[in-house]
Amino acid sequence: xxxxxxxxRGFLGTLEPGIIKTLSGETAWDNDAYDFLANGQECPPTxxxxxxxQGQLTVKHxxxxxxxxxxxxxxxxxxxxxxxxxxxxxxxxxxxxxxxCAAVAFSLYKKHRGDRPLTGLIYSHSHVDHFGGARGVLSxxxxxxxxxxxxxxxxxxxxxxxxxxxxxxxxxxRYMYGSTLPRGVEGQVGCGLGMATSRGTTSxxxxxxxxxxxxxxxxVDGVRxxxxxxxxxxxxxxFNFYFPDSKALYIAECATHCMxxxxxxRGALVRDAKAWSRYLxxxxxxxxxxxxxxxxxxxxxxxGQTEITRILVEQRDMYAFMHDQTVxxxxxxxxxxxxxxxxxxxxxxxxxxxxxxxxxxxxxNIKAIYSRYMTWFDGNPVNLWNHPPAEEGRRYIECMxxxxxxxxxxxxxxxKDDLRFAATLLGHVTAAEPRNARARSALALVFEKLGxxxxxxxxxxxxxxxxxxxxxxxxxxxxxxxxxEDLNPLLxxxxxxxxxxxxxxxxxxASKSIVIDITLSDQGQTWRLILxxxxxxxxxxxxxxYLSEKSGxxxxxxxxxxxxxxxxxxxxxxxxxxxxxKLLRDLLQFFPWGSKSPSESHL
Numbered sequence: 001x002x003x004x005x006x007x008x009r010g011f012l013g014t015l016e017p018g019i020i021k022t023l024s025g026e027t028a029w030d031n032d033a034y035d036f037l038a039n040g041q042e043c044p045p046t047x048x049x050x051x052x053x054q055g056q057l058t059v060k061h062x063x064x065x066x067x068x069x070x071x072x073x074x075x076x077x078x079x080x081x082x083x084x085x086x087x088x089x090x091x092x093x094x095x096x097x098x099x100x101c102a103a104v105a106f107s108l109y110k111k112h113r114g115d116r117p118l119t120g121l122i123y124s125h126s127h128v129d130h131f132g133g134a135r136g137v138l139s140x141x142x143x144x145x146x147x148x149x150x151x152x153x154x155x156x157x158x159x160x161x162x163x164x165x166x167x168x169x170x171x172x173x174r175y176m177y178g179s180t181l182p183r184g185v186e187g188q189v190g191c192g193l194g195m196a197t198s199r200g201t202t203s204x205x206x207x208x209x210x211x212x213x214x215x216x217x218x219x220v221d222g223v224r225x226x227x228x229x230x231x232x233x234x235x236x237x238x239f240n241f242y243f244p245d246s247k248a249l250y251i252a253e254c255a256t257h258c259m260x261x262x263x264x265x266r267g268a269l270v271r272d273a274k275a276w277s278r279y280l281x282x283x284x285x286x287x288x289x290x291x292x293x294x295x296x297x298x299x300x301x302x303x304g305q306t307e308i309t310r311i312l313v314e315q316r317d318m319y320a321f322m323h324d325q326t327v328x329x330x331x332x333x334x335x336x337x338x339x340x341x342x343x344x345x346x347x348x349x350x351x352x353x354x355x356x357x358x359x360x361x362x363x364x365n366i367k368a369i370y371s372r373y374m375t376w377f378d379g380n381p382v383n384l385w386n387h388p389p390a391e392e393g394r395r396y397i398e399c400m401x402x403x404x405x406x407x408x409x410x411x412x413x414x415x416k417d418d419l420r421f422a423a424t425l426l427g428h429v430t431a432a433e434p435r436n437a438r439a440r441s442a443l444a445l446v447f448e449k450l451g452x453x454x455x456x457x458x459x460x461x462x463x464x465x466x467x468x469x470x471x472x473x474x475x476x477x478x479x480x481x482x483x484x485e486d487l488n489p490l491l492x493x494x495x496x497x498x499x500x501x502x503x504x505x506x507x508x509x510a511s512k513s514i515v516i517d518i519t520l521s522d523q524g525q526t527w528r529l530i531l532x533x534x535x536x537x538x539x540x541x542x543x544x545x546y547l548s549e550k551s552g553x554x555x556x557x558x559x560x561x562x563x564x565x566x567x568x569x570x571x572x573x574x575x576x577x578x579x580x581x582k583l584l585r586d587l588l589q590f591f592p593w594g595s596k597s598p599s600e601s602h603l
């Protein structure tokens with residue numbers, strides 16, 4: 001059965017119009033914006049034919065029956081929501097990115113299958129598109145009423161990316177997903193993995209049941225589930241799982257209908273391609289002779305043992321080949337860039353539709369594998385201490401004979417279809433002179449051509465978003481800063497302190513030494529905060545803990561009050577304390593939100 005038939009198999013109905021709104025009336029999701037991808041439409045010259053095909057497949061949306069008792073809502077967000085019917089209700093797997101989309105997806109299921117209660121919630125892994133919409137299906141106060149299952153390490157990994165690098169990743173995600181691009185044949189045509197990320201409200205409801213070992217079997221609402229731990233593959237915390245009664249294998253994000261990322265363009269820890277391959281081989285051994293349907297958190301299912309085996313074998317071999325051949329050539333002295341220009345997949349893998357580079361790419365995956373072992377440095381001392389872009393750009397311009405000459409040379413290379421080198425030359429000019437209108441216009445045109453020719457959706461989005469920026473009057477987008485609102489009440493105190501520690505202005509704080517103890521009367525914890533040499537350390541302490549520093553302030557509060565204190569919503573003097581409450585004010589001044597005192601900001 002072809003991919004186009006598979007994407008429609010089991011269709012029960014959809015949302016019409018395909019628009020989901022937030023409570024404030026803003027659009028969280030608009031699938032109708034992709035109507036230009038309807039079947040039968042000829043691929044335009046501004047989109048790579050393979051990417052056009054992928055867009056036509058992923059744009060299909062609605063509720064689908066996968067097999068007896070197993071359903072999916074696809075096309076209501078970047079990811080899929082999967083629903084498995086139990087004895088009393090329904091288990092939801094991976095509740096999308098946003099609450100609004102998850103709620104509408106659940107409502108669509110109920111419209112066709114009846115008003116069944118939620119009896120279980122499963123997060124397959126620690127990426128937000130697989131847990132962010134949880135509050136849309138699980139109402140407040142129900143967190144302890146049903147099992148909420150996740151792989152071991154879920155909370156640590158689900159929060160760490162956002163805590164440490166959230167602002168930087170959000171900036172890059174705008175380019176990767178093309179969130180500001182118009183939907184259309186000259187703009188965003190999807191992400192390869194799905195159409196887009198929704199813009200609703202996200203949530204994080206902690207799990208109350210963790211899985212830590214392969215072959216762990218649990219029963220939820222009468223449904224048997226066998227888990228396979230695959231942490232360190234596509235996500236640091238991840239599992240696959242098998243439903244013996246329906247013979248359905250949920251492969252999480254280890255085998256979708258495209259090549260995935262070893263390193264994502266938005267930024268993340270480099271993934272282990274070798275481990276990824278070995279996990280897929282283990283999936284074959286554990287479930288390959290049993291499963292009759294393979295489904296995942298993205299794209300459409302695969303039916304039949306022969307096809308399932310083919311998909312898993314080819315996905316396994318692709319990640320192993322990328323890893324092993326990159327390492328082989330690396331050990332022969334080649335750099336990541338050189339390997340990426342040399343290495344191709346073998347014919348069987350290169351021709352498989354489900355291995356095409358719509359989301360990940362062979363080029364940037366090879367560079368990621370190289371970087372995992374050899375770091376950023378390519379071994380050439382020329383690149384050990386480069387000038388920053390602006391300074392390097394000025395020197396290139398001087399060598400080329402001036403700005404106008406450099407731009408003219410770049411335009412000549414672009415005319416000969418050497419867009420890559422044209423972009424390099426123009427990149428030096430715009431780094432040195434960000435406001436140069438001629439250079440910006442020329443580079444925007446080059447990026448547009450590169451985007452139109454890209455088979456990879458995220459490359460296309462990156463190029464076209466950069467072209468959009470260059471066409472604007474601003475020289476650069478205002479950097480996003482970390483938001484103190486990210487202190488989710490459901491996170492632990494340690495995670496809060498982790499979040500604020502990476503937002504301190506270390507150079508401003510370098511001359512200050514502050515020690516504060518905070519007792520949380522409702523948690524049975526005491527935390528010591530230590531500002532020293534521009535760095536904020538924190539530790540949980542007890543009566544027997546050795547303490548080399550002397551505390552200047554000891555506060556006693558409940559957890560919610562601590563959150564308000566850290567967010568500068570209440571003044572420290574108003575809470576029970578011993579010592580000098582000004583020390584907390586002194587600490588908070590070194591954070592972006594603490595430039596004013598709590599009393600000046602909120603009271």
